[in-house]
Amino acid sequence: MPSDAGNTGKGMGHDDGSNWEVPLEEMRAQQRLIRSPNLEDPGYIRQKANNKLWVRERIAALLDQDSFAEVGSITGRPVVDEEGNLKSFVPANSVTGWGRVRGRKVFVTADDFSVRGGHADGGIGMKAPYGETLALRAKVPLIRLLDGSSGGGSVATYLTIGATYIPGLAGLGRSMDAMAAVPVVSALVGPVVGLAAAKAAIGHFSVMVKGLSQLFAAGPPVVKQATFEDLSKEALGGWEIHATNGTVDNVATSELDAFQQIRAFLSFLPSSIFHLPPVISSSDSINRREEDLISIIPRRRARPYDIRKLIRLIVDVDGNPYSDGSSFFEIGATWGRSIVTGFARLDGHPVGVLSSDCLVNGGAIDAFGSQKTTKFVTLCNHFGLPILNLVDQPGFSIGSLAERMATIRHGAAAMAALYTAATPIYTVILRRAFGVAGGAFADPDDGTGTRVSWPSGDWGSLPLEGGIEAAYKRQLDATNSPEEREKLMNELLAQFEDVRSPMKTAHKFGIEEIIDPRDTRRLACEWVAHMYQATLPQLSTYKQSMYGVEGRTSMGRGYKL
Template sequence: MPSDNDNKRQGGPEEKEVDDSRENWEHPLSELRAQQRLIQAPNQEDPGYIRQKANNKLWVRERLTSLLDNGSFLEVGSVTGKPNYDEETGVLKSFTPANSVTGFGKVDGRKVFITADDFSVRGGHADGGIQMKAPYGEILARKMRVPLIRLLDGSSGGGSVATYLTLGATYIPGLAGLGKSMDAMAVVPVVSALLGPVVGLAAAKAVLGHFSVMVKGLSQLFAAGPPVVKQATFEDLSKEVLGGWEIHAQNGTVDNVASSEVDAFQQIRRFLSYLPSSIFSLPPVHATTDLPSRREEDLIAIIPRRRARPYDVRKLIRLIVDTNGTPDDLNSSSFFEIGYTWGRCIVTGFARLSGNPIGVLTSDCMFNGGAIDALGSQKTARFATLCDHFGLPILNLVDNPGFAIGSVAERTATIRHGAAALSALYNATVPIYTVVIRRAFGVAGGVFADPDEGMGTRVAWPSGDWGSLPLEGGIEAAYKRQLDAAESEEAREKIMADLLEKFESVRSPLKTAHKFGVEEIIDPRDTRPLVCEWATHVYEHLLPQLSIVRQNKYGLDAKPSSGRGYRL
């Protein structure tokens, strides 16, 4: 007769009576799904959620839906938090999630990692978080070599005195994962959207990245909020007065400003579209219908013959770079400006030439004549470092009257910051195509017009005007004694006019070209065909070699110089 064990092996009567839910993993999976459903659906009666909506802010998961490609979010740490069970029945009643949502997703079909603060849970403070969840995401982004996106709202798990009571002690503060942030910056693009009050740890994260955008009227940034400031400095300030967008968009703490959360997400998507997923790959090339041979007639007259007159440098850029429409159509141009509201003497941004991503660097003569001040120098250094780190070649359009001068320039350490800009451009390893479109004077002119001391590609327009000093001011300095000895003001003006006429004969850029002081003078209408050909060559023949150099230098660890591979 068959034994009991034989019945079990053969599917006998005893096996049929076994509860299937205890023989497989359906029961724990159903518990997992129940917790995920509670976490992923908003509790509309929760005070934190109500406050979020009352402030016209998106809930954290609405933000993920708005930013990422449809259905692409794959959460990491989906049930991190504190479940609340009924003591008598053991039934799950509620779930308090960690105030950080993390996971992989896609932006325009490309994989990214995202960390998003949930301000509805304890305002993003540490006592509502789970230690190391957000830093773990930054480690994962670096290891997987994908861009890191931070949605900042609150303190991002930063300190709260309420934690002292939970611990039963105070503690010496540590880096709180900021070292991981710096490690990530060395390898992958790191971008941040400021979507509410961003304070303490979150404020540090906002500036430890390659691009940041804050929302008008919705976000503020400060090292410490108004209550702490009032206790320390006796200043009674609102959040907006202390750290609103008008402050930080003008001092360079953040790069761009958005009109809404959705606008901020669109800017992030566009910023990332120009960059590689990591320093080990090439920037993505996009197909374009804009012909590289396009010659714009407007370029022949865009620089005024009268040297003191201004012009629209952004229109000049749009006439040269790829576009899907007319240069006056801002939405169709490939030019994406970075830092419009600060360091305004300098214009920086990304664009494409024949579909190839490039950085664009130039001056804005509409702001202080284009003279480079302290903030403009900082902006230049930051942008040149960004392009060099991710392998974007730079189109350098030069109209530089020199460093800003005067008491304000000296008090703000313009020359020190200018030296940092000089260093960033000189040490850049990416190819730079320089077009001297008008002025190049003094040290600053030399920095921009010859960033790598004669080893790069450089041309000039017939509107070029250069020297150690502008003629007008230079004559005043060189002939001061003769001018001061004039018998009258009329006589002084006559001497000045005669000197200017005398020097005008040597001012022509053709005279410089005769001595090979400038390599080539071109028709401005030929600029786009020339720079498109250059960009194509760079992407086909030069950038792949730079990528190999990086692979050999950093190897497979993806942690160059222990996280010190990016200069802030």
């Protein structure tokens, strides 16, 4: 006679004790209930009413077909009738397990918002943090699908346990440990609040779905009580807020688009810091010469150009798992917009791409652009991606707003990230390199890196126009009319025009080489191939010696790798 949840199989055969078939069938019955959506469940109905995928639909869409191997498949609470037959099952609101993305092993933790909105009172112990530890120890990327609080607090828990409690990190320490060794990425696929919001920020890449996901430290009811602001979820923490302030990296148009972006992001990274980024075969010749490159930088220095088109003309035209045929995958397009960052391939080799957008603030780097640079260079350095550094940097943003935003403080952090990066950097000066910011980008290795310039190079301590205004202010102010002042200014500019030619700098070996822009791809491909053969393996060996590739030493707070 079944007396507990261990004997919950409906219609099971008699267990004569000769083998384990009946207990196994009981387990399978529970798994079937958990893995099949209950179309009458209010949580599932609410999920579909909000045009959201169910948690297991998400996992199936993210991972390679039939690659998911669940961990904790019957974690939850079976519901039985008076005879002990299984009626239903209330699962934990976190689904975890192994899978594959483009053939490579990953670990997934996915919130099930249909069970108590993802709150702690619908969770089971430390299931999600345990999965993060597994990813770290197995040295595989960790993918989080965030929807709700990801097991974060709920006041309803107080009644369940009969007491309040001092809040802890709720597993966030495991997240930070994982970040030290493996790629950690998050898709925000619903309202992401509290603990989940912190998880979204503690990672290497995050993408939120436009109109479907929001992020906040506390939701609208708590905000209204605390600050008297009556805001919708979208007004409080929608994509237009967090995709423009850098809290999340990218925006997706749908859940499927978010999963595709995660797959694209991971395709450029190694499974852990102990391995090299994955090189693929490329059909794009390294000798491809694009004629557009000879004219893409306007001869008139004040005119803008399309930096993304320029990037696409240089990097591989195949091998992009997400975009338009170019291998360039942009990261952070909606924030820090004066800086352009992303991944691409050169002859199949993954690289980071760093540049400026002269269409935004003239390309001058501001506080957000500095933060974006720091984050991106740190990411590339951590996972051993060489950086293709395309420089057109007029300097730091100036003015009262720039000062209030602490531009120089954030800029100094970006300079430090560039200077201290161990990963190789190939610098191509496209046009401007002025002032401290120009120096940081044009000479990130302080004279020890690989650097070339296009014939459009234009550099100095200050741009000539502004520099002349400062250096000859007394003479200019002493003129008797605006016309006389403009005439003197033009005369001074003419005197300096000859010396501003990059050829003059090359004569003094102030720039190592000036190249034909059409040769940039070939030279960069040859450089990166050598880096993958000679330099990156040494960096990987160094990391193994530091951290112990087989778990002999530890990292972070003592979790074995």
